[in-house]
Amino acid sequence: MPTPTSLKYSKTHEWVKVEGTNASVGITGHAQEALGDITFVELPKVGADVKKDNACCVIESVKAASDINAPLSGKVSEVNESLETAPESVNSDPYGAGWIFKLSNVNSSDAAGLMDAKAYDAFLESDQ
């Protein structure tokens, strides 16, 4: 699965799409593959304040549970409710239908610290 060039990436394998002071967040192709078949996503609460690099929700696969970190600070404005009945979209379409939550009030200076696609791919290479 190629890494989309229009997105930004965290070291803990979340992707972010920043649009002004709003952002969409999900996990990367690498992350969903490492997790295996995803069976449950605990979505964050709409209205909750999240802090950059802090765990804000949980994703479960057949074998394990894993924290998802907020790649930016902000306020949860929307969550992908379709994941409640079809968490497998995170596996099949992690950058599209498998988006997890949206943030408002994001700080653009936080985004500056994230990796672009090329840097994320290099990061994956070095990690292996």
Place this chain on the structure above:
Amino acid sequence: MKKTILYDSHIALGARMAPFGGYCMPIQYSGIIAEHKATRGAATIFDTCHMGEFRITGRNAVSDLETIVSCPVATVKIGQCRYGFICNENGGVIDDQILYRMAENEFFMVVNAATEERDFEWIHRHLSAATKIENLSAQTAKLDLQGPASAKIMQKLFADRIDGMKYYSWMKNYYKNSEVLTSRTGYTGEIGFEIYCPNELGKTFWDDCLNLGALPAGLGARDTLRLEMGYPLYGHELDENTNAAESGFTRAIATGKKFIGSTAVLDPARKGRLLVGIQLEGRRSARHGDTVLDKNGVAVGTITSGSFSPSLSCAIAFGYVALPASAIGNHVVVRTDRQELAGSTVEVPFYKKATGRMELKAFL
């Protein structure tokens, strides 16, 4: 770490590997859920070469084995297989095993990989002088071909008709003109077979099964399949410190004979807990080690295995629960490290549509 003869095949198929029982084994290929569903609806093949196999022979083989395994031995007919426990003097479980009666005084025993050496040593120590045990594990490949479509694949690969194979029976059959041991047994609950053959033949058999449409399946799916069936996994539901009677698998425990550990196993006073099935209300899993609370929030037990059930689309688990709290239909709460999950105690199997015991003819 040890490798089976199929290691290169697993790597070539892109399997995710992990250590298990001292071997580097495939956990999944296409995905645990896909492999699980293919087993229930079609056919899958598992590399189980890591498991151990012994041959036990001699004029005292029956009487010796009667003292070593919890199930009755003399009544196992030639051609039949039987599941039982190898217990220690305290009634704890050294291993679970399946015994195949090959002849009047000849048995084939199949054991778990992690405990193979310990089992061999224990059995050897408790045999009388006239009984011999040989460890055949290193030269025996074992494959599990499972699923409703597995019977047709078996019949394509083996020369003799398999129609007559009863559940938990074995027969020798001819694959590429070689005599191979096959049994109608398995750990998935579906129509399925276990195949034992020399190592090199095992590789060819694996390839032939894939070419005939069996999907390769790994230990991840093996675990979700067996849990749905309510089968125990050694090291989780069974171990040396847990009284075999508490497992609830009374079919495997003979009440009319003395065997090593029988006093402890058959003493009701030693049975303080019972293994129960727990169905969780949602999709979030309970995991090994989580605490089970009753509806009043009192701790009554511990989870031994837990997973998402692909067939039921909810989480299921096994746990040992104090006897007074072990009735079916009790509301329980499982406390995991992240949250508390509501559930209830249920009868196993969790999955009730398994084909394993059905008439084989319908699948040929």
